[in-house]
Amino acid sequence: MFVKIVTTEKELEDAYFIRKKVFVEEQNVPVEIEIDEFENDATHFVLYDGNKPIGAGRVRQLGDTLKVERICVLDTYRHKGCGKLIMDKAEEVARDKAIKKLKLNAQSHAERFYQKLGYETVSDVFMEAGIPHVTMIKTIS
Numbered sequence: 001m002f003v004k005i006v007t008t009e010k011e012l013e014d015a016y017f018i019r020k021k022v023f024v025e026e027q028n029v030p031v032e033i034e035i036d037e038f039e040n041d042a043t044h045f046v047l048y049d050g051n052k053p054i055g056a057g058r059v060r061q062l063g064d065t066l067k068v069e070r071i072c073v074l075d076t077y078r079h080k081g082c083g084k085l086i087m088d089k090a091e092e093v094a095r096d097k098a099i100k101k102l103k104l105n106a107q108s109h110a111e112r113f114y115q116k117l118g119y120e121t122v123s124d125v126f127m128e129a130g131i132p133h134v135t136m137i138k139t140i141s
Helices: 009-026 082-096 108-116
Strands: 002-005 043-049 052-062 065-073 101-107 126-128 131-139
Touching: 002 082, 009 043, 009 052, 009 065, 043 082, 052 082, 065 082, 082 101, 101 108, 108 131
Parallel strands: 065 101
Antiparallel strands: 002 043, 043 052, 052 065, 101 131, 126 131
8 A cells, every 4th residue: 555645636636536436425425525735735645555546635735734525435445554654654754855744634533543643632523514523633753
């Protein structure tokens, strides 16, 4: 398995395919919320198992912070280290841009996953797309 920064239209389609599978079909997020106005401002990732896309995510630079968004893995690949591979790539992008602070809005059920990666919860629970979330941050060296 490997994570690729999206550079082609096909790779972007792979990222959208995974995001729609997980967020739209599985979690019932409206597609107009999932595919948003920030797509062109983001750096997108796809996690591949051979040629098969199995995970995705994106990051956006907001000042001195890198916002990690849309992290998702197909259900049959969860709990196998796939999410960590995507998050490692996000941190690599942050380091390449000399950014030390990462921020994300985690679905509440994934809060422990991000805590294990060193993220700290900095908000109360709030609703986003009808799903409970918390804001989390991490500082990297």
